[in-house]
Amino acid sequence: MKYGLSRLRRRGRRDAKSALRNDIVFLLGFLVCVTAGVSHAQAHKWTIGMSQCNLGEPWRVQMNADIRKAAEEHPEITVIFKDAQNDNLRQVAHVEEFVRAGVNLIIISPKEAAPLTRPVADAYGRGIPVIVLDRRVLGDRYTCFIGADNRKIGRAAGRWIAALLGGKGTVVELKGLMTSTPGQDRNAGFREGIRGSGIDVIFEADMKWLEPDARKEMESALARFPHIDLVYAHNDPAAHGAYLAAKAAGREATMKFVGIDGLPQEGQMYVRQGILAASFEYPTGGREAIRTALSILSGTSVPKEITLPSRVFTKDNIAKGGEWLPE
Amino acid sequence: MNGLRRILGTPGVRACLSLVMVFALGLIFNADGAFFSWGTHRDMLRQVSVIGILACGMTVVIIAGGIDLSVGSVLGLSAVLFSLLTIHQGWNPFLAALATIAAGLGCGTISGVLSGKFRIQPFISTLAMMVFARGVAKWVSGGQKVSTAVQMSDGSYQYVPSPPVFDLLGARIAGGHVAVVTLVLAACLLLVGVFLSRVRWGRHMYALGGNEEAARYAGIPVRATTVLAYAISGVLCAVAGICQAAQELQGDPEAGTTYELSAIAMVVIGGTSLRGGQGTIWLTALGILIIGYLEKILSINAVGEETRLMLTGAIIVAAVLFQRKE
Numbered sequence: 218m219k220y221g222l223s224r225l226r227r228r229g230r231r232d233a234k235s236a237l238r239n240d241i242v243f244l245l246g247f248l249v250c251v252t253a254g255v256s257h258a259q260a261h262k263w264t265i266g267m268s269q270c271n272l273g274e275p276w277r278v279q280m281n282a283d284i285r286k287a288a289e290e291h292p293e294i295t296v297i298f299k300d301a302q303n304d305n306l307r308q309v310a311h312v313e314e315f316v317r318a319g320v321n322l323i324i325i326s327p328k329e330a331a332p333l334t335r336p337v338a339d340a341y342g343r344g345i346p347v348i349v350l351d352r353r354v355l356g357d358r359y360t361c362f363i364g365a366d367n368r369k370i371g372r373a374a375g376r377w378i379a380a381l382l383g384g385k386g387t388v389v390e391l392k393g394l395m396t397s398t399p400g401q402d403r404n405a406g407f408r409e410g411i412r413g414s415g416i417d418v419i420f421e422a423d424m425k426w427l428e429p430d431a432r433k434e435m436e437s438a439l440a441r442f443p444h445i446d447l448v449y450a451h452n453d454p455a456a457h458g459a460y461l462a463a464k465a466a467g468r469e470a471t472m473k474f475v476g477i478d479g480l481p482q483e484g485q486m487y488v489r490q491g492i493l494a495a496s497f498e499y500p501t502g503g504r505e506a507i508r509t510a511l512s513i514l515s516g517t518s519v520p521k522e523i524t525l526p527s528r529v530f531t532k533d534n535i536a537k538g539g540e541w542l543p544e
Numbered sequence: 545m546n547g548l549r550r551i552l553g554t555p556g557v558r559a560c561l562s563l564v565m566v567f568a569l570g571l572i573f574n575a576d577g578a579f580f581s582w583g584t585h586r587d588m589l590r591q592v593s594v595i596g597i598l599a600c601g602m603t604v605v606i607i608a609g610g611i612d613l614s615v616g617s618v619l620g621l622s623a624v625l626f627s628l629l630t631i632h633q634g635w636n637p638f639l640a641a642l643a644t645i646a647a648g649l650g651c652g653t654i655s656g657v658l659s660g661k662f663r664i665q666p667f668i669s670t671l672a673m674m675v676f677a678r679g680v681a682k683w684v685s686g687g688q689k690v691s692t693a694v695q696m697s698d699g700s701y702q703y704v705p706s707p708p709v710f711d712l713l714g715a716r717i718a719g720g721h722v723a724v725v726t727l728v729l730a731a732c733l734l735l736v737g738v739f740l741s742r743v744r745w746g747r748h749m750y751a752l753g754g755n756e757e758a759a760r761y762a763g764i765p766v767r768a769t770t771v772l773a774y775a776i777s778g779v780l781c782a783v784a785g786i787c788q789a790a791q792e793l794q795g796d797p798e799a800g801t802t803y804e805l806s807a808i809a810m811v812v813i814g815g816t817s818l819r820g821g822q823g824t825i826w827l828t829a830l831g832i833l834i835i836g837y838l839e840k841i842l843s844i845n846a847v848g849e850e851t852r853l854m855l856t857g858a859i860i861v862a863a864v865l866f867q868r869k870e
Contacts, residue, residue, distance in 0.1 A: 272682075272687055273682075273687075273798055275687075275688055275689055278686075278687045278688055286699070395849065420846055421846065422843070422846055423848075423849040425849075428792055428796070429788075429791075429792065429799075432791075433587075433591050433839070433843060434843055436587040436591070436843075437575075437578070437584075437587075437840070437843040437844040437846070439583075440575075440578040440581060440583055440584045440587065440844055441575050441576060441578040441844055458792075461714075461791070461792075461793070465714075465716065466583065467720075481693075481700070481701050482688065482689075482691065482693040482695065482701045483689075483691075483693070485701075486691075486692075486693040486701055486703055489703060490703055
């Protein structure tokens with residue numbers, strides 16, 4: 218008992234001591250960070266804060282990589298990256314932190330429009346230029362919006378597919394999450410693109426952007442329809458999943474696969490391997506964001522809205538870096 | 545009459561009846577005969593395999609009176625690790641599999657020690673492991689899928705052929721009628737079944753889940769048994785992760801998100817009680833089939849996502865209510 222008590226007491230003392238030590242370590246660490254941050258800011262001319270809504274998606278990882286790569290070519294700028302982990306409120310906090318830290322420019326790829334409109338407008342109102350990337354905020358209290366048009370890409374895919382199949386054929390559509398705007402636009406655009414042709418969408422399912430789900434749905438489509446000409450998937454991983462399903466059924470050679478996004482390590486690689494007939498690029502805009510940021514920081518005026526052009530990658534053009542879609 | 549009631553009262557028979565009812569749904573809504581082709585059933589068995597393997601480990605943990613929320617994340621970590629070692633590092637597949645299983649074992653053991661030794665509630669300790677393992681998966685993969693597209697030092701991507709072990713695990717055998725991963729699931733079911741019914745430590749799981757105090761007084765090493773339960777679950781997560789990677793031809797750090805819920809649903813629908821201390825692996829096998837057929841029938845009929853979710857929720861409740869003894 219006595220032993221137990223003294224041990225408890227000792228532990229209490231240790232806790233107090235370690236708490237104090239923690240505080241000191243924390244303070245020291247904080248000071249080091251601040252000094253480093255200040256000296257860093259002095260070495261560079263401009264600091265840019267970049268808030269990404271979710272780094273759980275390869276496409277967004279690629280966006281950050283594009284920004285980082287473009288920024289490395291300009292030693293006069295430093296980019297601070299933050300990941301909101303798919304959380305609106307965390308992203309709101311990011312913007313406020315950037316404002317307090319006194320960054321020279323903010324790039325934000327917002328998770329959702331409504332919750333981020335006010336913090337972006339506040340920052341803009343304090344004279345910090347804000348570039349909104351990929352997804353929008355409401356109103357016009359920002360400097361510049363850069364993004365691609367999913368509907369246009371879907372329409373181009375629809376037209377391309379109609380031409381590829383000679384105006385008629387059976388198509389399976391594997392849709393992205395239909396409660397998300399990219400899913401809705403890639404669907405609506407595609408339907409516009411094939412309108413008037415003899416293309417028949419015989420099976421459609423929501424694969425929620427996930428490859429395993431796409432494979433499951435494709436297996437169902439294969440079980441039901443002995444003849445499928447083409448699979449149009451709202452992203453490249455889904456097109457790949459559909460290919461694997463068809464391959465397991467020994468039917469991959471009888472149909473074609475088309476996806477969207479065109480990331481170098483996904484869509485472009487699948488086209489190179491002959492798995493996909495085509496992948497339509499959904500550009501990340503990372504490079505354009507840095508280019509636009511430099512223009513703004515050096516006092517050049519930029520358009521309020523920049524729509525990114527997009528490319529299509531096919532087996533014939535992949536070696537020369539794809540082909541730009543007509544406006 | 546009493547005899548009939550007693551037979552109908554056993555969880556196994558009830559789970560069988562649930563399965564028959566779901567199967568009957570398939571016969572009615574057969575999607576122009578697609579339900580009658582063997583390929584549909586073969587594909588269903590392939591689709592449930594990965595989550596089914598998770599459900600095997602989950603069964604052990606639930607019988608021992610715990611819960612393991614980390615299975616999906618540990619699966620993701622294992623898929624990434626196995627892909628990194630085989631595709632990028634070119635390891636021998638056996639060594640890579642062993643290393644991956646060791647990682648799964650490590651994750652499970654940590655969860656087990658946190659619950660068994662440090663008395664953290666399993667819901668919390670495995671929740672922590674769920675978050676932690678997902679973090680590790682993202683860290684080792686650099687946030688990108690580990691695929692056969694390998695990034696070169698100049699930033700361009702080079703395609704490497706997929707390792708033979710991926711093709712082997714992703715293939716079908718017996719004239720293309722059975723997927724290899726389904727056999728892996730069958731082996732896991734069998735091994736866990738033998739463990740739970742024939743091995744002393746397996747019997748300890750029931751004692752521990754039934755009444756921890758009583759188990760302690762009966763001289764059962766409660767801590768070690770707890771650790772063992774989660775360790776087994778961890779190993780099976782690694783096996784499932786390897787199967788997942790082989791089928792997708794890549795290691796996706798996001799793989800397995802929400803799989804823990806499906807795995808728990810499979811165990812509970814089979815008739816194993818979340819209170820612990822009862823249940824068998826064969827009930828879980830039935831639960832796996834019930835969920836698998838349900839998903840498949842909804843999918844071949846191209847039922848819309850919203851209807852699917854509502855129906856799945858309703859049917860799970862119906863099945864569990866049916867399971868309950870009156």
